[in-house]
Amino acid sequence: MDETILDFERFNHLPLLDDHGCVVLKDLEAIGTIFMRHGLQDHYAAGRLHRHTVLQEGSVMVHRPMSGYDECTASSRDETSLRPHSLYLNHEGIFQAYEYEITTSSRPALEPGFLNELKATLISLGLASTISIVPNHARGEHDEVERLLPDGRGMRTEKSSDGDTGPEEEYVETTWSFEEGEAGGIRIKPRKRCLKFISGVHQVIRD
Structure with a gap:
């Protein structure tokens, strides 16, 4: 795993949500098999690689647990306190964090055997x-459910409810x-969704 802090320019080349690729059930089953074979399913999940923010030089995306929700915002790059949160397969074919956290995690370390097997599978599936x-x-x-913060500096994730999606939203x-x-x-469970208006605009939190 590449432990280098991701440069802002590389982050800005990650796909936007509107550019997301197609992920089908059989591909998720193949991916899930790897998570379960290595006993990581209780600690890690598969995510759709995307970004919502354009970073400026010297900044990274950092998750902070709040009361009842999680915020991920652009923050100063402090390499002494950042820990990997979300990882992607970079252009060198190595998993690297693209979002970070500053709290101590109890998640187990990702071993090379898991990372190499997942890498080979993602490449073979075109994912x-x-x-x-x-x-x-x-x-x-x-x-x-994830929504953008009103100031455009990041996003908030919180527990979903039945009324999250309205008639003009998807x-x-x-x-x-x-x-x-x-x-x-394998049972596949969708765990997180980004809300958008049907027009394509990402839903923003209403304070």
Whole structure:
């Protein structure tokens, strides 16, 4: 794994949500098999690689747990306190963090065996620039919804509710977790979605 802090220019070349590729069920099953074979399904999930923000020089995206939700905002690049949060397969074919956190994580380290197997599978499926590795924060049956912050500096993720999607809105699934299904199969659970208006504009939190 590349432990170098991602440069802002490289971050700005990550795909926007509107550029997301197609992810089908059989591909998620193949990916989920790897997570489960390595015993990581309770700690990590598969994410849809995307960004919402244009970073300026000297900044990175940092997750901060708040009361009842998570905020990911552009923050100063302080290499002494940043820890990997979400990882993607970079142009050198090495997994590297593109979003960070400053809290200590209890998630297990990602071993080379898992990373190499996932890399080979993503390349074979044509998903090397589509799928990322993200924490599996969701527990139980609830999932999460992501909206942009009103000042455009980042996004907020919180527990979803039945009234999240209105008649002029749609959502894009951005995180999937995995668990054992029937007859030894894999159950794929959409865990996070980004809300958008049907016009294509990402939904913004209303303060």
